[in-house]
Amino acid sequence: MFEKLTVSSTPHILSKNTTSKIMTHVVIALLPATLGALYFFRLEAAVIIFLSIATAVLSEWGIQKIRKQPITINDMSAVVTGLLLGLNLSASVPWWIPVIGSAFAVIVVKQIFGGIGQNFMNPALAARIMLTISWTGRMTNWISPGADAVSTATPLSYVKGFNVIPENAPRIFDMFIGNIGGSLGETSALLLIIGGLYLVFKGIISYKVPLAFIGTVAAITLIYGGFDFSFMSYHVFSGGLMIGAIFMATDYSSTPITMKGRIIFALGCGIITSFIRLYGAFPEGVGFSILLMNMSAPLIEKYTRPRVFGGGKQNA
């Protein structure tokens, strides 16, 4: 028999899906790239990634403690932010770069704007851009993978200003597996794609968003390069395109809520990335493109509101 019955509003059953499960899936999806970073960049990678994650979690805990808010570090979102930022840094950065970056990402970009789901920019990306602007030299001192790490240029700097691949540029196959200079986690397209497929398979992201982003870059660079497929592939597999398209342009908080809006968002990212890479002052444009589109997200969302079943007057 019973003493007390629960009386509540419908529905009486809920799905098993939770925020922390979603965030844990994202962490799992980033593991191949993380392991790749450890393999290519060894101890430096381990230290940077550890500091980045630890600072992110501690910052979230600390700011919520100070502001007397419920502690939400168990939702794993701070881990995702820390890990993403770590993977966005060069193996050569000093220890305080990931610390400042993660604290900025979590405290300024995420918590001050209201915490999870409320940040209008991707925290890890905003932190990367902030660090790059503040410490440009340290942030762009890329080193080659391996034990005897030496300073090197990223693949994108080789093609800057060209519409063909110069002779001395890295091979596309090396770029695909990640055996090139660049930030810890963005170099290996293969490992990022594995993580992306995991997210699509688990239903965390839609394949449409990364596909639209990467597809747009592919189409524009294909035309720019005079239908040279290797030039296009070079652009597709280099820089932050994979990590940006799979893990950042798919961020829930800072992109439109509707699928139509998210695809428009991704197309915009692709166009801006291509134009910065091909015509801008910087070799790389993924980060700026996503942040610019983050800021357009509310507007896109407003104009892509779904048509209500049964029609009727829209926006009443």
Next chain:
Amino acid sequence: MHNKKVRGENKKMKHLTFKGGIHPPYSKELTSHLETEKANAPSLVAIPISQHIGAPCNPIVKVGDRVLVGEKIGEAGGFVSSPIHASVSGTVKAIKDVPSVMSGNVLSIVIESDGKDEVHSSVSPKGKIETLSAKEIVEIVKEAGIVGMGGATFPTHVKLSPPPDKKIDTFILNGAECEPYLTDDHRLMLEEPDDIVYGLRAMMKAVNVDKAFIGIEDNKQDAIEAMIKATQEFDNIEVVTCETKYPQGSEKQLIYACVNKEVPSGKLPMDVGVVVNNVGTAAQVAKTIKTGMPLIERITTISGSAVKTPRNLLLKIGVPIKEVIEQCGGYTDDVGKIIMGGPMMGLAQHTDEVVITKGSSGIVVLNTDEAKAQQESQCIRCGTCVEQCPSFIEPLHISSYSRHNAMDLAEEYRAVDCIECGTCSFGCPAKIPLLQAIRVAKQHIIAKRRK
């Protein structure tokens, strides 16, 4: 095997479902294989005067009166209302308030059974479809107190009396049964398919249409087979195999699946020329025409983890559910929630003294773990609610506006188009009670519009 063409067998046909929706755990295997059994005769029934949408009916018996099975004991209180009938023979012991399934109390006619089940003289066969006129069929349905038995309990005779300016061309029978746990429609389609078709044909005659669809989810293949067999000789009745997806049995979604038409916002099925009724309602119409017996009993699925022996029972209207549960082996030691209806749209009860009514499709009893409220966290804007909403509204925004008392914005975001299916709350990873908040906005807006 069957020479009859079945819509939906060709999976490429797109409109045999709707956009959005979810796949909750169906838990139907607990009872779907169990034949409907006649419940023990009750010693006492309490028949509420309001078991339907519309005006309550007025008692026409007094305390001390002897009543017989099928005798009318409450007269309809208007056009959108429905009479009630004695489900047992015996003596009226009281006319008093008893706990209502909806909330609060409801005036009910309490009858002590004499155990004889003596049938009232008014109960006699009403004739044949061929000889009855449309008007007569509507009158029979009205007098028998027949209401939507899928749970909505809208008086059926009202649905069968569309205004003359609405041209009805299609009848749809709802056999989707998309609510988890419930299997009463499933069993009915297996056990009494001919009655369902007979009742359907009578209602088709009543609204003068010659095209009908019976929509059934594809997780009930045996019911689909049974209904195809029962409709073999009627070329104008098609069985439609729908995708198993919640809320497939929602009226507007089922219409879309069957005839590919969207009921315009704020309008009724008849505005697209369709009348929808539940398979259970059709079977009751057949029974009433054939035997004259009004709606005094129905099939109810009793299921859930906190019921010892889940069953499908044929129950008299007015039986306290406490007694029904006892016939299912009683409760387990761990009862958390009693739901009248299914777990997606059914109503949680504060007591098991409520009674079986015309709309009681199921009693689902959950254990304390299943009933436990979940900790809500902040919206992460994953978009699941928007993607899955079958009404294509944006639950996250409407619920947020509602909770901030910004009802104008909730209205602008079309809160009123919500069908209250609960798909949004079900899928939300942050466990936000989205529907609850939307419902508040909806009620607020509707009240404001009435003013």
